[in-house]
Amino acid sequence: MSAHEAVPVSLAEIARIAGVGRAAVSNWRRRHDSFPARIGGTDVSPQFSLAEVAQWLRNNGKLRDIAGRELLWPRFEALGSRNESGLAIAETARRMRSSRARIAHPELSTQARELVAEAAKVGRTEGPRETFEFLLQRWLETHVRQLSTTPPRLAALMARIALTVRLSPAQGGLTLLDPACGTGHLAAAVMQEYDNPGLEVLACERDPALAALAAGRLHFLAEDHDIRTRIVTADALRDDPFGETKADIALCNPPFNERDWGYEELATDQRWTHGLPPRTEPELAWVQHLLSHLRPGGAAVVVLPPAVASRKAGRRIRGSLLRTGALRAVVSLPPGSAQPHSVSLQLWILRAAPDGPAVAPPSQDALLVDATRFARSGTREPSPDWDVLGSFVLTAMATLDQADQEPPQGAVRVPLLDLLDDEVDVTPGRYTTTTAEPSCQQLASKWDAFGALLTDLANHAQLLSALDFEAGTPQTTTTVGDLVKAGALTLRVGQQAPESAAPADGAAVPLLTVADLLHDGIPSGAVPVGSTAAVAKEGDVVVAGVARAFKAWVHEGPPMALGPQLHLLRVDAEKLEPHFLAGCLCAPANGRQAGTHASSSSRVDIRRLQVLQLPLEKQTVYAETFRRLRTFEELLTAADRSGKGLLGDMGDRLAAGGLTA
Known part of the structure; x- marks a missing residue:
């Protein structure tokens, strides 16, 4: 798109710019002859000129305070290329921090450079950090199908786990490594969770646009804090930019199922201390890469697809990770925790052996945590109950090195002898039980509660069925x-x-x-x-x-x-x-x-x-009846839930045996 072409915007985008609903924009279009004419799109989804819309909104006093950011985004989107728009947003961040900064990405078009200059000017007025985060979020939403990001709540949980599990001393601060950082979600979470001074962030990303955006985000977060950041554009597996650098903690959400990860050229790499990862197991290459960069006692948390825990090709490496004590825990997350949302992803918690003459031998068990039950079901797009999920996982992690403490229900310590069989399957669901068979007393209590629900339901049904409706002229x-x-x-x-x-x-x-x-x-x-x-x-x-x-x-x-x-x-x-x-x-x-x-x-x-x-006094009578009807609905729902729970409990109890004639 040339600089002279109109930037198209939809009704939804106009509504965002004005801070109103789409219906309000449709009303403006219908009531005001001066509203800009359509320049494209269809009758159902028309498009309008951004410049004309902005002028009309100004003339009619309908621009909100932060409309400058909203007016910017359609122009970034109009650049067309995902990479160019991403690099332009990153360049905007640099220009907002320093107006004299040189162009870091000379490949940007003239149109993109002009937009960067204007966006930086708007950002200095409306807030540099807020403007950058706004543009970044819009960019991520637009390209959500092409990108795999780590949700902030999952990133925060991973950061807390790593900070809890690590044994390395905190002398001189903390070093964080993320070798596949994307736009910096994991590093940002650590920067927000770690309160002590002296944090150093080392991050790597092979996609230039993502690396540039991560640099912009992390530099903003590092302002006014004792935090050093270094973000490098490189393929961490093929061309490791950090060499012999050791980190206290490492977090990673690596790309999944990539066959072309460098199997041939990396066959003799020294990082594979637990065995050369098979071509079909790139995730195990990332696991060993993280371990190679941990200093003694350092901890790593990595997001992996569930198949990595059980695939036959990786059993030898899994066995070595368990025997050496490097793989300390596996957490099965609920579906919807991260992309792909339909899959129950896993967190692998790794730890390098601590240093010193009196180091205890590797633990003879592994902690397996099944958190899949914390999914919020009921829609096509499940999502976890993050507060409950985070509390459960962190409670389980607190027992990791405490042999005298029992993990919470849904987590279990499994002896290595039970794991090191022919399959070396570390899927938590194979070893954990989230519920036990209910006792006779528990069943009796649940039947009593169910009976009370049915009694209340019958009472409300009797009251509601006795209502009389007079026939005659409709109200x-x-x-x-x-x-x-x-x-x-x-x-x-x-x-x-x-x-x-x-x-x-x-x-x-x-x-x-x-x-x-x-x-x-x-x-x-x-x-x-x-x-x-x-x-x-x-x-x-x-x-x-x-x-x-x-x-x-x-x-x-x-x-x-x-x-x-x-x-x-x-x-x-x-x-x-x-x-x-x-x-x-x-x-x-x-x-x-x-x-x-x-x-x-x-x-x-x-x-x-x-x-x-109706007059107010008669409304009160209707209101009381409506309340009873609502209570009846709640009782129906509760009875349905309670009855289905009893079906499951009775089934489990019967299957466990012990029924007396």
Whole structure:
């Protein structure tokens, strides 16, 4: 794209620039004749000129404070090439730190260089670090299918494990190595977790764009701290840039299943102290590379696909790792922990033998941890419950060198004699049990609880079935839109979470999204206080405006921010009863009538939802009945869950034997 061609933007991108929902942009386009004309795309997904849109937004006072960053991103995306846009963002980071810095990437086009200069100017105004992180996140989201990154929560867990497991002394600071750093997620996690001075970060990445972006990120994080960083563009296996350098900890999320990793030219490499990795086992080459760079007592944590723990070709190397005490633990993660999200990846915890004359012999067991049960099921894209998962894994790691402490349930120490068989399979699920057969007393207690649920369910069914509905003229109704106009309601629309993370001082509110509703209804994220206007307080009505998760309820907990497609209704207490309103709105027929199939998400037009027109005193009667109906629904769900749990427990108990006639 030449410098004179218009940069295209979609309705969704315009909404991001203006900080509103896509529906608002569609309304502007429909109501204002001055709105820019379409320059491309289709009727369903039109595109507009970025320059014309920006001018129209300025003229109409609809640009938000950080719109400068939002206006930048479409221009970076318009560069076309993944590498050029990535290098341009990295170059922007360098220019924001030093306006006199020379161009580090001369291959950038004239258009890219001009954009870098403008972006650096915007960044100095709106915050260099915030602007860089914004552009980096957008770049990662755009190229998510081409890149494999380490999620921040997994990176933080790996950093904590390594810092917990290492035995090397902390004299003179800490050295970290990441030989396949990507955009620097793992190194960034260590920089945030390690509080002591004297941290040195050594990182390597063979992709020039990723290495440049990692350098930009880590240099920003190193500002105002005693942290030295060195990021090198190289293939760590073929051309190790750090030679004989030793590290206290090493973290790595290496590329998986790469056959062309250098098998022929590296056949006699001195790093293979546990055996030459087979051509089909590149992951075991990365494992030995990490071990070769650990100083005595140093620890490494590496992400690996589950097949590495059991493939026949790697059993000899696995056996050697176990016999020498280098492989200390294996953790099976829940699906969704990292890409590929459908696979239960593993963490291998490695440690170099400590130095000294009175060093104890290698441990005669290995710690195997099965954390797969901490997946949050219920959607097509599972994700872990990170808080519970992290606490469980770290609790298990605390018992690694404590022979007198039992690991938590789901983790087990396995003697090497049991592991060093013909298969040398270190898959945790083969040796751990997450549940034991319930005792007779436990079963009796669960049956009592199930019976109590059924009794409550029957009582509510009796009350609800006794309700009488008079026949006659249908009641008049109004819409949410009319109630808003009348001042009986205030409507606020949930927004996309801001790119910046919640502050470390805890000044944040939980963020609920549609994906959370499809999981278990528990907020999985958080946003800084004051970053969004759609924050539900106690007594507010929340409505999910998407057909597959359509529901309405009264919020009864602490403040909670709402994500896209969630809506906040704040009632005038003198005109509306919240439980009455929520009960009217969540009727399935109401959602179907207000639904639209203009997009694949089948949105529900909140303003078209119907509400009965009743005086406040009669609303209270309806509200109480709606509460009973909601309780009946909760009891049904609880009885279903309890009954299925009893089925599983009874099956396990029967399979264990001991049934008396």
